[in-house]
Amino acid sequence: MYPETFRHLRPKLPGYPRRVPPDISPYPRPLPQVYPWKSKEKRMTIAVGFRCVDGVVLAADQQYSEGAAKLYGYKIYLIRNEGHYALTIAGSGGVPSIKGAVREIRKSLAREVGETNTDADTVGDLVERTLRAYYATHIDCAPPKAREDLDFQLLIAVWTAGHGSRLFQTWRSQWYEVESPFHRCIGAGAYLTDCLTEMLAPTSLMSVEAAKPLAAFIVGRAKKFVQYCGGQTFVRALLGDGTDDRVWQDEIIDSNLYFEGFFRTVGGMRDLLGTAHSPENVDTGSVAARLKEQFVTFQKARLEDRRKQVEMRERARSRRLPR
DSSP states (O other): OOOGGGGGGSOOOTTOSOOOOTTSOSSOOOOOOOOGGGSTTTTOOEEEEEEETTEEEEEEOOEEEETTEEEEOOOEEEEEETTTEEEEEEEEEOHHHHHHHHHHHHHHHHHHTTTSOOOHHHHHHHHHHHHHHHIIIIITTSOHHHHHHHOEEEEEEEEETTTEEEEEEEETTEEEEOOSSSEEEEETTHHHHHHHHHHHSOSSOOOHHHHHHHHHHHHHHHHHHOTTOOSOOEEEEEETTSOEEEEOHHHHHHHHHHHHHHHHHHHGGGGGGSTTSOGGGOOOHHHHHHHHHHHHHHHHHHHHHHHHHHHHHHHHHHHHSOO
């Protein structure tokens, strides 16, 4: 049963060595190994988008994988032609493929649109043609097992002069607009973010200022509970006038703290559901006061964060100016 060299390791038990049926190996068969870098979700990321009354908000995490290593990178990309069009793109899936597709979209826009006015439908046709060529050249020709790592989805905010901002989603080379419901979640953990978004987002269009903290919180929950999400949270808004609005990390942290406190306060009301409390005697005044206090604290912290951002921009601009 044991090789001669390892007989001294044989356990000394009564009745040992025992007879082994000939159809059973005396050595344990190793279990199949599942390596994390072989997972089909190894390159997955999370991205959420909100179509708003005054723009579009996109948010994404920072983590992706290369082999067994966890890497971090910026996964919201900007394509701008001042005064004519602007695109903000967030993706999930193979990060190298996302970067390659964004590069090809940027080149196609520069070549076919250039310095002229356009509209979202024209941009959509161009994006579909670009993605169709990219899939044929880089993804569909790969071995079947490799395609899972290369596949990707995009959320694209598009602003064109005179038409405002709109939100679109891609699936392979198909492009379609995000309409009711006015939000979309893609990537690893989309089931979790979809649940949170359905619960927290209104059925009507919200404002950009309301969507930014909500997007930051939803991505933060995905990072906490989904294995393939992590790193910092990035949030950007493409406003209705074509302005790019970046949400800084201090405001993202404050947004997560606000929603966590909000749910703790609301969750404390579950004790009122017990039979010890009659509906006529329930007093929610303290809960309402606590919610108001949290909201005021958050709004003050938001204003302070933005004041610091303005100061940082002014200092950076002054350093760039010639003396």
